[in-house]
Amino acid sequence: MSKKTSSSIGHDPLAWMKDDVAPPADDVAPEGGLDLEALESSFAALAPAGEELTRRFYQRLFADYPQVKPLFSGASVAEQHRKLWAALNLVIAQLRKPEVLAKTLTDLGARHEGYGAVAAHYGAVAKTLLGVMAEMAGDLWTERVAKAWGDALNAIASIMLKAYRS
Ligand code: HEM
Numbered sequence: 452m453s454k455k456t457s458s459s460i461g462h463d464p465l466a467w468m469k470d471d472v473a474p475p476a477d478d479v480a481p482e483g484g485l486d487l488e489a490l491e492s493s494f495a496a497l498a499p500a501g502e503e504l505t506r507r508f509y510q511r512l513f514a515d516y517p518q519v520k521p522l523f524s525g526a527s528v529a530e531q532h533r534k535l536w537a538a539l540n541l542v543i544a545q546l547r548k549p550e551v552l553a554k555t556l557t558d559l560g561a562r563h564e565g566y567g568a569v570a571a572h573y574g575a576v577a578k579t580l581l582g583v584m585a586e587m588a589g590d591l592w593t594e595r596v597a598k599a600w601g602d603a604l605n606a607i608a609s610i611m612l613k614a615y616r617s
Pocket residue numbers: 519522523524525526534535537538539559562563566567568569572573574576604607608
């Protein structure tokens with residue numbers, strides 16, 4: 452039996468993430484929705500390097516976007532790493548349960564309004580995460596995988612931001 456390969460947890464593509472490059476013909480992503488196969492397989496490949504990935508992510512985020520550093524003053528570095536990794540694991544685990552994932556992300560978004568995260572920060576986080584994942588995944592980072600993660604982070608940000616009260 453074939454597995455469902457797309458999901459619709461919401462789409463509201465941000466202009467900066469748009470990627471007009473078509474995937475190679477022999478590596479075709481499903482039409483519409485999220486590319487669950489590409490997300491799950493690339494995440495499984497990156498999982499053993501999760502600690503290094505999150506370490507690099509924060510190092511780069513704070514170097515490239517020093518303005519977000521004060522937002523994190525309440526958490527230790529180790530704690531931040533653990534939370535990011537836990538969140539990514541949870542999102543991947545819930546990809547095939549879009550209604551559950553939407554609720555998780557709505558609650559997460561409401562808390563992020565309280566942390567002081569604004570719309571522009573989501574672009575910074577996504578760009579940094581995509582860059583670090585690409586670096587760590589090496590040859591596994593195909594255009595299909597890059598697009599799958601760009602779309603997923605876009606959808607995640609859009610659901611989280613919808614939960615903001617202002
Ligand atoms: C891809 C989107 C994001 C995901 C999945 C995510 C995930 C998380 C998770 C799971 C936590 C732990 C606390 C909680 O569950 O409420 C957290 C905390 C936090 N996040 Fe995010 N986040 C995202 C985007 C952002 C952005 C764009 C910012 C702004 C720069 C941000 C800033 C923070 C801050 C300041 C904390 C609190 C740290 C602390 O003091 O404990 N996050 N995030």
